[in-house]
Amino acid sequence: MTSLDRGREPTPGPIRPFDFPKVDRREIDGLDLRVARISQLPMVAVNVFVRAGEWALEENVAGLAVLTGDALEGGTRRRSGTELAESLERLGARLHVSTGWEGTSVSLSCLADRLTDGLAILAETVLSPAFPDDEVRRAREQALAGIRQAAMDPASVASHEASRRIFAAGVPYARPVEGTLESVGSLHRRHLEGLAEALYGPRAGGLVVVGDVTYDEIEAMVLDHFGSWSGGPSTRREAVVEPRSRERGIFVVDRPGSVQSELRVGHVGIEKSHPDELPAVVLNTLLGGAFTSRLNLNLRERHGFTYGVRSRFSLRGEAGPFSVSTSVATDATGPAIREILTELEGIVSGGPTAAEVEAARDYIAGVFPLRLETAGQVAGRITELLVYDLEDDYHDRYRDRVRGVSVAAVAEAAQRHIRPEEAQIVVVGDAEAVVAELEALSVGPVEIVGQD
């Protein structure tokens, strides 16, 4: 080979196309079934999504949807919790339940030749949970212990305090998704049974199967195991997302002796279905989403204040938070907040450069296939369509739409959706060491707040 010119970056080879796996979608007796075949390895991933999320719940039972999901492993009308686990694990299968604001996903992952048995157990778990008393009590005690643990983890404390400061009281997003000691402590078996009875149905939910399988074999299995399934919610709860305040302020949660300050700087952002979704995603990538974003290059690579900093629009069913998150050395607390606000102000007033927008678009479009390697990842993406009620071709068009985001659209998104003057700033750290410095910043009133 001829010798290389190391001073020049290599030119890329010919690009190879990538298509989102083809999804077969049909409705079977009211059940939305979506199947995609990928067959590099003999794996299969199944998600059952039911619209039983924390968004739909009143504050006094906050955490009920999460607890109900977690208690599914407690057993069915035919099998105890241990028998259920043994049946699954004999197949080498794993079952995972995750509950968020919108609903609960029950996921099965197993080798393809064990799917028939795995799917039967999955169906039994979701369709006929028994919620035995002692299993419900245990799930509740575990949840309460988890809440106590989070209350001493500085990152969780900061995120929870930020939610409470960003959203008006009464907006579900103001509270932790897993509920509080008070709300979870009040939950009993009858609450779980009631929630599952009312919301664990196929309506407004669905079933996603991805892996080394064909649609026809799946349809037969689904008819066998989910054929009788019915019910579920008919409407989605309406609630208006309002900010708690439009005045900037700094809220310090005192954690004496902390060697770092956990920081959150945020305000109400946008919902997943917002027309500015993709400009906002591009904007966030160059602002604080990528390693080479403005925030990370400033706080980490220039100043060494932190191990890392990220910003994020949490795109949910309704407008979630926009938030900058980092953890900085105690003596860098004031300077780091100053730099974060400067970056937010800079992107609003000056907008992004064309080179930044191009790089961010290329990054988002390029990493898209990298995150679709596994059956579980593809199933997760398809489940998103159910969760947020997106068009069937959302993922097929995603990269082209990202590439079509203009510099002007990103600049407008920054002006509309980044509001440093309304930011709620949360500091979890050693109050004695940081308060004077925070006062001196003169960016808003500084208040020391107690932890709930």
Add this chain to the structure above:
Amino acid sequence: MTRLSVPVARHRLHNGLRVVLSEDRSVPVVCTNLWYGVGSRNEPAGKTGFAHLFEHMMFQGSAHVPKNRHFELVERAGGTLNATTWFDRTNYFQTLPSHHLELALWLESDRMGWMLPAMDQEKLDNQRNVVKNEKRQRYDNQPYGDWDERLQALVFPAAHPYHHTVIGSMEDLDAATLDDVASFFRTYYVPNNAVLTLAGDFDSGRALDLVEAYFGEIPPGAPIPPVPWETEVEPVIGETVRDRVISDVPLPRVIMGLRIPPYSQAEFTVAEVTRAVLGSGRASRLYRRLVREEKVAKDVVSYAFPLMSGASMLLVWITGYADSRVDDLESALGGELEALADVEPDEVERAVALTETDLVRALERVGDRADLLSMFDLYFDDPGRLNREVERLRSVRVDDVRRFAVSHLGGDNRAVVSYVPEGGS
């Protein structure tokens, strides 16, 4: 039993660089994964944490790549990149759309061959601050954050390389100099101490030509010096040693470390399966007995570390409820470890089935595939071992686990770090 057939081809360049190619054209994605045979075990006294700090310096540019440019180019190509430092090795990995393979090779080779001209004091000071903040964030500012430092010091004697942590100490990080960077680079970051794996979408012949072109002219280094510690240790700790910590933690927690055979020995497989019987899945011993039935623990975590130097560690921790006593947690956990001497065949069967599925699931990712191939090549000179992993796990018999429980899970092989909440019982 799943028959694995991951393609594996090996090559070696004249400078000693080992190359593993695993071509799979199904998705237009490629991963470059580079393992250097250096980790915290190579750090002498007074230099703890240096291997990891050095890893950060590898991202600060090289002769033909200015600071931040590496990240910019890979992100812009739609790729991801990172690195990790561990006891026995340091790995660097980039996953990109496959038409950018050459970019990845250029960047990776430039820092293997031409890193030092780009080093300066400002970069070192900057990354020293970043790493100190990493230590603060992940360890010093966390409840239970010093557990591994305490546990390793009990499981491994003071002269053993695993006695100190990968993150190291603030004092040693403060003492690191540019001369240290240069000598570490010349000693360990040489082609004869590295394995480069490419996995994913490429043509093997063309890829090998590119690897030769980019890496072939990098001169080899001297033979790698031995680990500056005593790696030979007794197979078990010899007693139960304890460290009780009264601290600002939310819940009582007992963390147990057991000395087990190193990953280099066949018996490690038995330790691995024993770990899965104990702690993999919700029908596992510890979850079923301590979490579900007895309800003494809120959760259990277990792990068998694949370490190479003389011995390795099996880790189990259990977190109690607010009113639990750590003595009760320790005796409940100890009881379950000993009870494994009567393990049933069905339990071993389930543990192996879960481990098998977990392996196949990991292989779905080109990054995990490449990482395993690099590891097997560096540690065992045998990347093809990947395709025999299921057989290796399936070779463990119930009697092996019973014997292992007697030889390694008893009271003569326990290091126990207990956290008692301040003001608690």
